[in-house]
Amino acid sequence: MQTLDPIPAPTAAYYQKDEDPLPATKVRIAYLLSQYPAVSHTFFLQEVLGLRRRGLHIETASINKPDRPVESLAPEEAIEAKGTRYIKSGQALQIARALLETTFFQPLVVVRGLGAVFSIKGLPLRKRAFWLLYLAEAILLGRWMNRRRLTHLHVHFGGPVASVGMLASIAWKIPYSLTIHGPEELLSVDAYHLREKIAQAAFVMCISDFCRSQLCQLTEPKDWAKFTVNRLGVDPVMLAPSSRPVETPARRQESALELVCTGRLVAAKGHHILIEALALLQERGVTLHTTLIGAGPQRESLEALVAVRGLGENVVFTSALSHAATLEYVRRADIFTLASFAEGIPVALMEAMSLGVPCVSTTIAGIPELIRSGQDGLLVAPANVGALADALEALALDPALRKQLGSSGRQRIVADYNLPLNQQMLAECFEKKLLMS
Numbered sequence: 001m002q003t004l005d006p007i008p009a010p011t012a013a014y015y016q017k018d019e020d021p022l023p024a025t026k027v028r029i030a031y032l033l034s035q036y037p038a039v040s041h042t043f044f045l046q047e048v049l050g051l052r053r054r055g056l057h058i059e060t061a062s063i064n065k066p067d068r069p070v071e072s073l074a075p076e077e078a079i080e081a082k083g084t085r086y087i088k089s090g091q092a093l094q095i096a097r098a099l100l101e102t103t104f105f106q107p108l109v110v111v112r113g114l115g116a117v118f119s120i121k122g123l124p125l126r127k128r129a130f131w132l133l134y135l136a137e138a139i140l141l142g143r144w145m146n147r148r149r150l151t152h153l154h155v156h157f158g159g160p161v162a163s164v165g166m167l168a169s170i171a172w173k174i175p176y177s178l179t180i181h182g183p184e185e186l187l188s189v190d191a192y193h194l195r196e197k198i199a200q201a202a203f204v205m206c207i208s209d210f211c212r213s214q215l216c217q218l219t220e221p222k223d224w225a226k227f228t229v230n231r232l233g234v235d236p237v238m239l240a241p242s243s244r245p246v247e248t249p250a251r252r253q254e255s256a257l258e259l260v261c262t263g264r265l266v267a268a269k270g271h272h273i274l275i276e277a278l279a280l281l282q283e284r285g286v287t288l289h290t291t292l293i294g295a296g297p298q299r300e301s302l303e304a305l306v307a308v309r310g311l312g313e314n315v316v317f318t319s320a321l322s323h324a325a326t327l328e329y330v331r332r333a334d335i336f337t338l339a340s341f342a343e344g345i346p347v348a349l350m351e352a353m354s355l356g357v358p359c360v361s362t363t364i365a366g367i368p369e370l371i372r373s374g375q376d377g378l379l380v381a382p383a384n385v386g387a388l389a390d391a392l393e394a395l396a397l398d399p400a401l402r403k404q405l406g407s408s409g410r411q412r413i414v415a416d417y418n419l420p421l422n423q424q425m426l427a428e429c430f431e432k433k434l435l436m437s
Contacts, residue, residue: 030153032154033161035063037077040067046419050420061085063137099140138165152174181207181211205426208345228429239351259290260330261293262329265302267341272298272302273384290314290315302317339382340364353412359405
């Protein structure tokens, strides 16, 4: 029987060769992601590296290749990309050979997978065809896991990538688990068949109490023990505040305050509300030089709105930037804002808070767990132009308030959204749950 060549590993020191003996109790985990590395999900990289540092054996698989050419990746990302199994990356003939080999030599894998696909109720013909493609990816994933002797599969997000993960779990009889973030999975419960994915999962990590509550709403009380809250975070040592110029009236007469907003230019991020709030502030005589960092389908309409509202001199679009470049903008900001309609708990807010930048955001999903309004930052109702303008104006006109909220926001990160501490808890949670399974 022919097999596909093993994928290259990032370093010989980290990955063991296939012939190396393994301790009987060693758990080898596959992390499955939709795209890795990716600018919009830098926390995946930090989580994987952090868990490895804490002794877990983790190898990564991704449905899609990185979102940038290899030469544009940061050094750590390039190493990860080299050691990641890209499910769709093989040549068509190579993929077809692998699927045929599995069908011929391991027919029960295919039978179980097909049974899972055709047992899903309410799938129209076109969507069932997509699930057959997910099954093909699941078969390729399982072959790689067997070759690497990986014994557990963990999947981030509950969308199509979890469809592949669930089918791999069923077809190959591999235990799997999920991390649910929101908002997309929680807004598409039926379309994503989230209940079925939770039922198949050995356990489910939730990034917030809000997320856990939404999963409890979808499931029976007997399943709630599966759900564990493990918060995301950032490293407050790596993201320490920079020294800022002394606030003086003369300085502020020379230049406008810097406001930064990061995020994809999509409806859920509320950029239209932010631009309307900036226009209202301009009418009040308050000018904020605003940088919108991100790319997305709404850029054209947002640029048109900026022009109509006469904000062209004070609102800049940068398109998507590297994580390092984005952090430099945030580090220099006087205020950071997200006017989102739907979120999980944005890592972008955590980064700004860790850097000591006062934040304004909305009272949705898990954000109030991160920011206690008036204590760690300011929160307003979503889609409320006036309330957002008022909060931004309050910070713009009060340097002492900016300093206070920036300082307390950082303390909040150090205490409760501290990445090294949360990664240690995640590692312990993995070890406990996998030893129990």
